[in-house]
Amino acid sequence: MQNLILNTDSYKTSHFVQYPQGAEFVSSYIESRGGVHASTVFFGLQMFIKQYLTKPITLADIDEAEMICAAHGVPFNRDGWMHILTAHKGYLPLEIEAVPEGTEVPTGNVLVQVINTDPTCAWLTSYIETALLRAVWYPTTVATVSKACQNIIARYLDETADNLNGLPFKLHDFGARGASSEETVAIGGLAHLVNFMGTDSFSALVAARRFYGADMAGFSIPAAEHSTITSWGRDGETAAYANMLKQFGGENKFVAVVSDSYDIWNAIDNLWGGELKAQVETMGGTLVVRPDSGEPVEVVPEAIERLMAKFGYTTNTKGYKVLPACVRLIQGDGVCAASIDAILAEMKKRGLSADNVAFGMGGELLQKVNRDTQKFAMKVSAICINGEWRDVYKDPITDQGKRSKKGRLALTKINGQFQTVARNSINPVVNELVTVFRNGKLITEYTFDQVRNQALGQVQNNAA
Numbered sequence: 001m002q003n004l005i006l007n008t009d010s011y012k013t014s015h016f017v018q019y020p021q022g023a024e025f026v027s028s029y030i031e032s033r034g035g036v037h038a039s040t041v042f043f044g045l046q047m048f049i050k051q052y053l054t055k056p057i058t059l060a061d062i063d064e065a066e067m068i069c070a071a072h073g074v075p076f077n078r079d080g081w082m083h084i085l086t087a088h089k090g091y092l093p094l095e096i097e098a099v100p101e102g103t104e105v106p107t108g109n110v111l112v113q114v115i116n117t118d119p120t121c122a123w124l125t126s127y128i129e130t131a132l133l134r135a136v137w138y139p140t141t142v143a144t145v146s147k148a149c150q151n152i153i154a155r156y157l158d159e160t161a162d163n164l165n166g167l168p169f170k171l172h173d174f175g176a177r178g179a180s181s182e183e184t185v186a187i188g189g190l191a192h193l194v195n196f197m198g199t200d201s202f203s204a205l206v207a208a209r210r211f212y213g214a215d216m217a218g219f220s221i222p223a224a225e226h227s228t229i230t231s232w233g234r235d236g237e238t239a240a241y242a243n244m245l246k247q248f249g250g251e252n253k254f255v256a257v258v259s260d261s262y263d264i265w266n267a268i269d270n271l272w273g274g275e276l277k278a279q280v281e282t283m284g285g286t287l288v289v290r291p292d293s294g295e296p297v298e299v300v301p302e303a304i305e306r307l308m309a310k311f312g313y314t315t316n317t318k319g320y321k322v323l324p325a326c327v328r329l330i331q332g333d334g335v336c337a338a339s340i341d342a343i344l345a346e347m348k349k350r351g352l353s354a355d356n357v358a359f360g361m362g363g364e365l366l367q368k369v370n371r372d373t374q375k376f377a378m379k380v381s382a383i384c385i386n387g388e389w390r391d392v393y394k395d396p397i398t399d400q401g402k403r404s405k406k407g408r409l410a411l412t413k414i415n416g417q418f419q420t421v422a423r424n425s426i427n428p429v430v431n432e433l434v435t436v437f438r439n440g441k442l443i444t445e446y447t448f449d450q451v452r453n454q455a456l457g458q459v460q461n462n463a464a
Contacts, residue, residue: 004057004092005065005081007131013069016077016123024119025384027408028126030112030136031420032105033401035374039106041147041455042099043191044139046446047211049096049437052131056090056440057081083120091440093118094128097433099411101446102194102454104147107374109420110409110433112136117439122383129378137376138184141369142191146171147455148337149361150195156344156354160320170358171340172198173218174332175366188366193217193448194455198358201366212448222248223256226292230261237262238271242279249283256288256330264291268303272327273310281311281326288328288358296334297342304329304347304356320353332360336368379404409433 019026032040062081069076084090098112099105114132116124153170157163173192179185182203189204190212199205199218208217224244232240241257248255259267272280272289280287289307291299307329313321323329331343344354380392381404391406408423411432418432436444 002052002055003061003064004052004055004131005061006068007052008127009130010072010074012127012130013074013076015126016080017075019122019383020385022386023122023383024386025115025382026122026125026380027113027115027382028129028378028380029110029114029405029409030133030376030378031110031405032107032137032140033375033377034107035372037107037144037148037374039104039144040111040140040374041102041104041143041194042111042136042140043101043143043194043451043455044187045096045098045112045136045436046101046442047139047187047190047207048132048135049442050211052135053092053094053437054440054442057085057092058090059085077123080121080123083118084124088118088439092124092128093121093439094124094437095435095439096132096437098436099432100434100450100454102451103432104455105411105418109418110405110411111140112378113409113433119384126380133371133376133378137371137374138369139187139191141371141373141376142188142366143194143455144374145337145365145369146192146195149340149359152337152341152344153354153359156348160316160318160344160348160353161322161355162316162318166355166358168197169219170198170354171196172220172330172332172358172360173201173204173365174360174362176201176203178363179366184366190217192365194451208448212446212451214448217448221254221256221288223288223290224258226258226261229258234262237267238275241267241271241276245276245279245283245287249279249285249287251284253283253285254288255285256290258290258292260291260293264294264299264303265306268306269310273307277310281324283326286326286328288330290330290332290360292333294333296331296339297346300329300331300343300357301346301350301352304352305350316353316355318353319351320348321351321356322353323356328358329356330358330360332362335359335361336364375401377402377404381405382408 066076066078095117096114149171173189176185185201186203186207189201190207197218200220208214229240244257311324311327316322383390383392393404393406395403410421410423412426412430434444
C-alpha cells in the first residue's frame with residue numbers, strides 16, 4: 001500500500017497525453033467551497049508529506065505499477081516515471097504551498113497550492129490530486145468539527161462558569177473503535193487534539209510524536225466499561241464501584257465509572273450518593289460518573305441534579321450551580337455538536353454550570369464526515385504552455401457553487417479578513433501561503449505546539 005504511483009484514481013494514468021502540446025507547468029489549488037461550517041481549521045498536510053513525499057519512488061514501484069495498469073486496462077506513463085527516477089532520484093518534482101497548520105480560514109479560500117517544478121512533468125500536478133486532497137480534507141474536516149464543538153462549549157463556559165480553565169478536557173475522543181482504519185484513527189484523532197487534550201486514541205499520540213515532535217499530545221484517565229462492572233454481577237454493583245475507587249482513587253486523581261449497566265438513578269441516589277458517598281468525598285480525587293443510555297438532553301441535567309442532591313453544590317460568581325470537586329459527569333453516548341449545544345442549553349436553563357460536565361465523542365468525530373461535509377475540491381487554475389501562462393477554470397451552468405478559481409493564487413488579509421487574490425497582485429511578503437514541500441524535501445515544519453497555538457488564538461474571541 002506504499003507505492004505512491006498507485007495512490008491515485010485509475011483514470012489519472014491516462015491524463016499525461018491529454019494536456020495541450022507544449023504544456024510545461026500546471027498549477028492547482030485546494031479549497032473548501034462551503035459546507036456545514038463557515039470556516040475550516042487547516043491541519044494534517046505535514047503528516048502526508050513526511051509519510052509519503054519524502055521517500056523516493058523506486059524501479060520496483062514503477063514495474064509494479066506498469067504491471068497492474070496493463071492488467072487493469074489503463075495506460076501507464078513509464079517514460080515519465082523513469083524520468084522522475086533518473087533525473088530526480090525518485091523524488092516528486094513538485095512544490096506545495098499551504099496556510100500554516102492550525103489556521104482557521106473562511107470557506108471559499110485557497111488552502112493549498114501545488115505546481116510541478118520540472119517542465120517535462122506537467123502531468124504530475126493533477127496526478128497527485130487523489131492522495132493530496134484526501135490528506136487535506138479529512139484531518140481538516142475533523143479539526144473543524146472539533147473546533148465547532150470547542151466554540152459551543154467555550155460559549156457556555158463563558159456564560160455559566162467562572163473561567164475557561166477546564167475547556168481543554170471538555171471533549172474526549174472516543175472514536176477509535178468506530179473508525180475505518182488505524183490510520184484513520186491516527187490522522188483524525190490527532191486533528192481533534194489540535195483543539196482539545198483528551199483522547200483514548202493511542203494511534204493519535206503516536207502520530208503526534210512521529211509527525212509533529214510532540215512527546216505527549218493528549219491524556220486520559222482510568223475508566224470502567226460495562227464488561228468490568230457487570231462481571232461482578234448485579235448484586236455486586238456496589239463492590240464493582242468500590243473497587244474502582246480503591247484501585248484508582250487518590251489525591252488529585254480522576255476515575256470514570258460507567259454507571260447505567262442496570263439503573264443509573266439507583267446508582268446515583270443509593271450507591272454513589274449513599275453507600276459509597278463517604279469514600280467519594282474523602283478519596284481526594286474526582287469521580288466522573290458516566291451515563292451511557294437514554295436521551296442525553298434529559299439524562300445529563302437530571303443526573304447532575306441528582307448528584308447535587310446527594311453531594312451538594314456551590315453557586316459560582318455567575319449564579320450557576322457547581323458540583324463539589326469530588327464528583328463530575330461525562331456524557332459519551334449520542335454526542336455531536338448539536339447534542340452538546342442542546343445539553344448545555346438545557347443545563348443553563350436549569351441553572352447548572354457547564355463546569356459540571358465533559359463529553360466523549362466517537363463516530364461523529366472521526367467517522368461521520370466526508371469530503372462534502374466542507375465541499376473540498378482540488379482544481380487546476382493555471383497552465384503554462386510554451387512559456388505563456390493561461391488561466392484555467394470550470395464554470396458549470398448547472399452548479400455555480402462548483403465554479404473554480406483562475407490563475408496562480410495567493411492568500412492574504414484585507415482589513416483583517418482572509419481573501420484569495422491573484423498571486424502577482426500582492427507583495428509576496430503578505431502571502432499567507434507558505435512553501436512546505438519542494439522536490440522531496442519538507443521545507444517548513446511545524447511542531448504540534450505551534451499548530452495548537454495557531455488554532456487557540458480565536459477561542460476567546462469565539463466564546464465572547
